Amino acid sequence: MPELPDVEVFRRYLDSTALGHEIKDVQIRSEGLIKDVTPQKLKKSLSDRTLEESRRHGKYCFVRLDSKDWLVMHFGMTGFFHYFKSGEQEPDHSGVLLHLENGHTLAYVSQRKLGRIGLVQDMREYIRERSLGPDALEIDKDSFIKILSRSGSMIKSALMRQENIAGIGNVYSDEILFQAGIHPKTQVKNLDQKTLSSLHQTTRRVLETAINKSADPSRLPSEFIIPRRGAENNCPKCSGKLQKIKVSGRTGWYCPGCQKEQ
Numbered sequence: 562m563p564e565l566p567d568v569e570v571f572r573r574y575l576d577s578t579a580l581g582h583e584i585k586d587v588q589i590r591s592e593g594l595i596k597d598v599t600p601q602k603l604k605k606s607l608s609d610r611t612l613e614e615s616r617r618h619g620k621y622c623f624v625r626l627d628s629k630d631w632l633v634m635h636f637g638m639t640g641f642f643h644y645f646k647s648g649e650q651e652p653d654h655s656g657v658l659l660h661l662e663n664g665h666t667l668a669y670v671s672q673r674k675l676g677r678i679g680l681v682q683d684m685r686e687y688i689r690e691r692s693l694g695p696d697a698l699e700i701d702k703d704s705f706i707k708i709l710s711r712s713g714s715m716i717k718s719a720l721m722r723q724e725n726i727a728g729i730g731n732v733y734s735d736e737i738l739f740q741a742g743i744h745p746k747t748q749v750k751n752l753d754q755k756t757l758s759s760l761h762q763t764t765r766r767v768l769e770t771a772i773n774k775s776a777d778p779s780r781l782p783s784e785f786i787i788p789r790r791g792a793e794n795n796c797p798k799c800s801g802k803l804q805k806i807k808v809s810g811r812t813g814w815y816c817p818g819c820q821k822e823q
């Protein structure tokens with residue numbers, strides 16, 4: 562599932578392709594992706610509008626139109642953008658196609674159709690209505706410690722909970738906890754301020770590193786466990802066997818040698 566680094570990479574992709582261009586025509590192939598607005602209204606609101614500015618909050622990407630409305634997109638389990646020239650092959654599973662005045666098309670592609678696309682007037686209000694916490698890359702150290710300290714759960718669950726901090730999911734919570742040497746099931750109340758403060762730094766470092774490597778697992782540093790998830794590989798630090806662990810219904814990976822239970 563796309564998490565903060567993936568969505569930031571999508572946002573930058575949009576900035577380097579479709580941003581600044583005018584939408585001439587909209588094709589909606591999967592009406593089920595359109596939420597909180599009718600497909601007809603979405604189509605009308607996007608036509609002849611220019612994509613002026615993009616933002617990201619957690620796993621959501623927002624694009625401001627010259628009408629001041631915001632197009633909001635969540636990528637579900639499998640979504641991404643693809644930009645192509647007219648005449649080129651349209652990607653499979655295109656959910657929505659924005660045909661631009663320059664002859665190119667921006668496709669929102671979603672194989673499993675679990676994403677969502679909507680239109681909002683106020684981005685901040687949308688974030689509030691969904692009770693999303695501060696963005697994981699923007700949150701300051703004190704808020705990070707305060708929010709996690711009051712969560713009363715296991716650290717992996719607390720990091721994945723979008724109402725606490727927005728953007729981290731199953732995959733990046735594994736990486737952050739591995740880099741921090743913290744067992745995923747550690748109760749947050751057992752982590753002292755110093756550990757939480759260093760966890761804040763680790764969170765930033767992991768997310769920024771992933772973005773710099775285009776969130777591509779094959780390009781991540783060799784000391785990351787993301788490329789080793791999903792198979793019984795060895796820990797890049799101690800060479801012990803990585804193990805599966807179930808937390809909040811999600812299957813994560815960790816190293817029992819480097820992440821001791823507390």
Ligand SMILES: [Zn+2]
Nearest residue numbers: 796799816819
């Ligand atoms: Zn290890």
